[in-house]
Structure formats: structure tokens, C-alpha cells
Amino acid sequence: MRGPVPHVVEAFVLTGRAGGTRLVYEGELGTDLWRAGTWWGAKVAARWETTVAASLAAVKTEAERRAAHR
Structure with missing residues (x-):
């Protein structure tokens, strides 16, 4: 069985x-799954990109904080 994001x-x-x-x-x-898969992929991708951006921003903030203490 496959889902909309193979x-x-x-x-x-x-x-x-x-x-x-x-x-x-x-x-x-x-x-996959034609129009439904494309729609679902766009929803998942937008949410995932937001999550990755937030995570990388937190990593950057912490790295800069640690660098300032050296």
C-alpha cells in the first residue's frame, strides 16, 4: 500500500x-494519487518547511549565544 507521499x-x-x-x-x-496527492504534498511541504525553519532558527540562536560566551 502506498500513500500520497512515496x-x-x-x-x-x-x-x-x-x-x-x-x-x-x-x-x-x-x-502520488494525482490531484489529491499534489494537494496533500503541498500541505505537508508547507508545514514541514515551517518546522525546519523554526528548528534551524533555534539552532542558530543557541550557536550564537554559545559563541558570545567564548
């Missing part, structure tokens, strides 16, 4: 740069 691929890409590190999130969400 696959998800995510990457968190870190690159060094002057003054710190750059982190980029990339993701791909595959959908």
Missing part, C-alpha cells in the same frame, strides 16, 4: 565562509 529526500548542506558557516536546507517531496 518519497522524501532532504539535505542539509554546510559550507565554510569567512566569518562562519553557511547552512542550506534542500528538500524534495514526491507525490
Whole structure:
């Protein structure tokens, strides 16, 4: 049995740069079930991107707090 989201691929890409590190999130969400799957995938993707952004913002805040204490 398959659902409307048969696959998800995510990457968190870190690159060094002057003054710190750059982190980029990339993701791909595959959908099935024609229009219903596309609709559901858009709902899931929007919620997931918000969740990832909030998590990365919290990580950034904590990293900056720790760096300031050094």
C-alpha cells in the first residue's frame, strides 16, 4: 500500500565562509494519487518547511549565544 507521499529526500548542506558557516536546507517531496496527492504534498511541504525553519532558527540562536560566551 502506498500513500500520497512515496518519497522524501532532504539535505542539509554546510559550507565554510569567512566569518562562519553557511547552512542550506534542500528538500524534495514526491507525490502520488494525482490531484489529491499534489494537494496533500503541498500541505505537508508547507508545514514541514515551517518546522525546519523554526528548528534551524533555534539552532542558530543557541550557536550564537554559545559563541558570545567564548
